Amino acid sequence: xxxxxxxxxxxxxxxxxxxxxxxxxxxxxxxxxxxxxxxxxxxxxxxxxxxxxxxxxxxxxxxxxxxxxxxxxxxxxxxxxxxxxxxxxxxxxxxxxxxxxxxxxxxxxxxxxxxxxxxxxxxxxxxxxxxxxxxxxxxxxxxxxxxxxxxxxxxxxxxxxxxxxxxxxxxxxxxxxxxxxxxxxxxxxxxxxxxxxxxxxxxxxxxxxxxxxxxxxxxxxxxxxxxxxxxxxxxxxxxxxxxxxxxxx
Amino acid sequence: xxxxxxxxxxxxxxxxxxxxxxxxxxxxxxxxxxxxxxxxxxxxxxxxxxxxxxxxxxxxxxxxxxxxxxxxxxxxxxxxxxxxxxxxxxxxxxxxxxxxxxxxxxxxxxxxxxxxxxxxxxxxxxxxxxxxxxxxxxxxxxxxxxxxxxxxxxxxxxxxxxxxxxxxxxxxxxxxxxxxxxxxxxxxxxxxxxxxxxxxxxxxxxxxxxxxxxxxxxxxxxxxxxxxxxxxxxxxxxx
Numbered sequence: 030x031x032x033x034x035x036x037x038x039x040x041x042x043x044x045x046x047x048x049x050x051x052x053x054x055x056x057x058x059x060x061x062x063x064x065x066x067x068x069x070x071x072x073x074x075x076x077x078x079x080x081x082x083x084x085x086x087x088x089x090x091x092x093x094x095x096x097x098x099x100x101x102x103x104x105x106x107x108x109x110x111x112x113x114x115x116x117x118x119x120x121x122x123x124x125x126x127x128x129x130x131x132x133x134x135x136x137x138x139x140x141x142x143x144x145x146x147x148x149x150x151x152x153x154x155x156x157x158x159x160x161x162x163x164x165x166x167x168x169x170x171x172x173x174x175x176x177x178x179x180x181x182x183x184x185x186x187x188x189x190x191x192x193x194x195x196x197x198x199x200x201x202x203x204x205x206x207x208x209x210x211x212x213x214x215x216x217x218x219x220x221x222x223x224x225x226x227x228x229x230x231x232x233x234x235x236x237x238x239x240x241x242x243x244x245x246x247x248x249x250x251x252x253x254x255x256x257x258x259x260x261x262x263x264x265x266x267x268x269x270x271x272x273x274x275x276x277x278x
Numbered sequence: 279x280x281x282x283x284x285x286x287x288x289x290x291x292x293x294x295x296x297x298x299x300x301x302x303x304x305x306x307x308x309x310x311x312x313x314x315x316x317x318x319x320x321x322x323x324x325x326x327x328x329x330x331x332x333x334x335x336x337x338x339x340x341x342x343x344x345x346x347x348x349x350x351x352x353x354x355x356x357x358x359x360x361x362x363x364x365x366x367x368x369x370x371x372x373x374x375x376x377x378x379x380x381x382x383x384x385x386x387x388x389x390x391x392x393x394x395x396x397x398x399x400x401x402x403x404x405x406x407x408x409x410x411x412x413x414x415x416x417x418x419x420x421x422x423x424x425x426x427x428x429x430x431x432x433x434x435x436x437x438x439x440x441x442x443x444x445x446x447x448x449x450x451x452x453x454x455x456x457x458x459x460x461x462x463x464x465x466x467x468x469x470x471x472x473x474x475x476x477x478x479x480x481x482x483x484x485x486x487x488x489x490x491x492x493x494x495x496x497x498x499x500x501x502x503x504x505x506x507x508x509x510x511x512x513x514x515x516x517x
Contacts (some may be wrong), residue, residue: 162492164476166402198420201478201490206420217376
């Protein structure tokens with residue numbers, strides 16, 4: 030019930046959900062990096078202790094320590110000693126930008142397109158179902174959340190994430206909502222990278238309005254198509270940015 | 279004949295929710311009695327609500343998967359925004375451990391200056407009962423912040439000297455409600471749907487009206503019979 034007051038949150042729960050597979054230290058590092066870049070873990074926020082984090086992620090303490098060491102080297106985390114010590118997020122804009130640029134550089138064009146295709150399938154289906162299932166009250170609430178101009182990147186990212194999550198909730202599908210949350214944790218830092226530019230923050234704002242208009246009109250195909258073209262636009266921008274970064278390098 | 283079958287279905291639906299509201303009313307009365315006679319602070323409220331809801335959440339076969347008291351902003355002097363809310367064993371929300379979930383307190387961000395904070399008084403489960411003074415059923419809805427699943431939330435307002443001090447409520451999984459009510463809804467007709475006040479389908483006997491789909495109120499008259507149930511619910515039946 031309490032949708033209110035964000036619990037220590039769904040997004041937070043995803044951040045520290047157990048990991049499986051090999052290369053666990055890299056996976057831990059990657060997940061925490063994403064959470065920091067996305068603002069799920071805020072600048073200055075204290076991370077759980079190594080042993081606590083290891084327990085929650087289902088990895089060995091030494092693995093958590095290794096991941097934290099890499100984050101320290103990247104300058105995303107700082108460890109202080111003493112009674113009020115611990116590991117704290119130090120997410121300056123320049124640092125997170127450098128981390129993201131490196132990520133864009135490391136992924137192939139095929140991987141980036143594939144990320145867009147998959148995200149588009151999920152988010153598009155959510156919007157399509159929402160068009161049949163949203164009440165006027167639902168829409169009014171989501172408009173209040175989605176149709177606000179943001180002056181900074183972090184706020185814009187958070188709003189875009191909230192919007193997609195609300196649309197997923199309007200689909201009335203618990204699985205789609207959980208998948209949306211999972212994909213946000215996995216893709217959102219890159220997918221919505223264009224929100225660092227004011228021009229594209231406006232474009233995303235317009236796109237959210239267009240999706241909501243289609244949902245309000247009960248236009249399921251329109252809601253899906255507008256969602257898909259919003260995602261496609263963001264991916265095209267990402268590929269162009271990747272090309273520019275590669276030219277500069 | 280159909281009238282009797284309909285009334286059987288209505289009585290199963292009403293009894294199921296009445297059982298939930300009877301629990302909530304009992305908790306509400308205890309909370310109202312407590313605040314009428316004792317000084318209010320966050321520790322006292324938490325201790326009281328815990329002793330009220332935990333036994334009912336732990337009962338074998340309990341339908342409720344979350345329950346508690348959400349305070350009127352400013353009512354508890356040392357906690358301006360406060361949720362005293364517990365999650366039952368069956369509630370998997372945020373649970374990442376290897377074993378089955380245990381009964382636990384919901385951890386909420388109550389600092390109104392935190393970025394993740396949201397004003398709960400704008401949400402349906404608060405807004406409607408606080409306006410009407412009546413019981414209200416919110417949902418079915420995907421509660422991504424508290425149960426992670428498809429949920430129904432039942433709430434009632436609590437008062438002190440005519441002034442609202444918060445809402446008392448409980449969450450149910452729609453899965454469990456489907457199991458509990460489907461036989462009765464089937465009994466009401468091969469094309470029968472139990473809907474909430476907005477027309478959202480809770481359970482239906484025919485697969486063309488999936489749970490969560492919407493039969494908008496303006497279209498209710500197109501159905502052969504609209505049979506009102508308690509708490510704003512209705513059965514829409516086609517012959």
